Amino acid sequence: MNQKPVWIVGAGPGAPDLLTLRAARLVEQAEVLVWTDSLINPQIAALAPEGCEQVRTSTLTLEQVMEVVLDRARAGKTVVRLHDGDPCLYGAIAEQICRLADAGIGVEVVPGLSAYQATASALQSELTIPGLVQTIVLSRAGGRTGVPAREALERLAALRASLCLYLSARHVEEVQTELLRHYPADTPVAIGYRVSWPDEWIKVVPLADMARVSQERQLIRTTLYVVSPALAAPAEARSRLYSASHNHLFRGGVS
Missing domain, CATH: 3.30.950.10 (Tetrapyrrole methylase, C-terminal domain)
Structure with a gap:
């Protein structure tokens, strides 16, 4: 496997401050940012450093996207594939990961808020x-x-x-x-x-x-x-976990 993985990163629902710390750090370090511009807030893409190559995917097929990702990864670039929301939900990442694996390139997936x-x-x-x-x-x-x-x-x-x-x-x-x-x-x-x-x-x-x-x-x-x-939900709805009558490993209950 290539020593430098491709990062598949969840951008969250839209607000830049709902990015995870890990996601923000990776975007800030990206040399190539491949992002879903039709769904992701441009303010998030703007976190990428000066000189980062930004590839917008709204008009591209998956094959075209992967051509870019594979080419830049083979060149040793830090590639961040930025998805809206959580990439594990309706993100088509299974297909991308398979193509990367076939090419001998590793992958790391970073979840996002849905x-x-x-x-x-x-x-x-x-x-x-x-x-x-x-x-x-x-x-x-x-x-x-x-x-x-x-x-x-x-x-x-x-x-x-x-x-x-x-x-x-x-x-x-x-x-x-x-x-x-x-x-x-x-x-x-x-x-x-x-x-x-x-x-x-x-x-x-x-x-x-x-x-x-x-x-x-x-x-x-x-x-x-x-x-x-x-x-x-009715106002009286209550979890048993915090009830005084419920005991567990860290707290004794009141009978």
């Missing part, structure tokens, strides 16, 4: 409420590329968990129709557009209004839906 986390934080909400919901599902509508049949939206919605849907705004009518077969119509849905960017827009609406509000805002991309009963 939009669902930034959305919950902006709403000051917890998505796992004791006795109400304890599961978070990350998925998307089928769309042109489809999803495996076992992961069809009807199966995921049947859980009535905290369901976070990426890449689904173009199909919001179909999504709402399917969700209403499983969730009550008044289930809260957080609609997050460009979360943590300066023009961020987040609104919580009943599930029955999800499609209408999305269409009124003309949302077709960079939109996340968080469908969850946790967004309307």
Whole structure:
């Protein structure tokens, strides 16, 4: 393997100060920055040093991107492949890593904060409420590329968990129709557009209004839906972990 790995780095949801320290350090040290300019805040790319070669990928195919990455890596450059959000979610990194491995070039992946986390934080909400919901599902509508049949939206919605849907705004009518077969119509849905960017827009609406509000805002991309009963959790909901009656390794309980 090449001694200098290619770094696949998560840029987080948008705000530069939501970069991890490791991600920021790598961008600041990059000799070649290959970044998704259609989705990443330019202020993050601007952290790269003077003289860094910056390659924007919005108009490139994966093959063209990898041609650049492989060429610069073989030349011994410090290459940072910067992805929006967390690269392990809908980042196509498996294909990139395979091509790098075939070329004998090592890879290091740096996680990034995901939009669902930034959305919950902006709403000051917890998505796992004791006795109400304890599961978070990350998925998307089928769309042109489809999803495996076992992961069809009807199966995921049947859980009535905290369901976070990426890449689904173009199909919001179909999504709402399917969700209403499983969730009550008044289930809260957080609609997050460009979360943590300066023009961020987040609104919580009943599930029955999800499609209408999305269409009124003309949302077709960079939109996340968080469908969850946790967004309307009762005030008395409480975790047992911090209850005085609950003992564990570090604290005795009160009977």
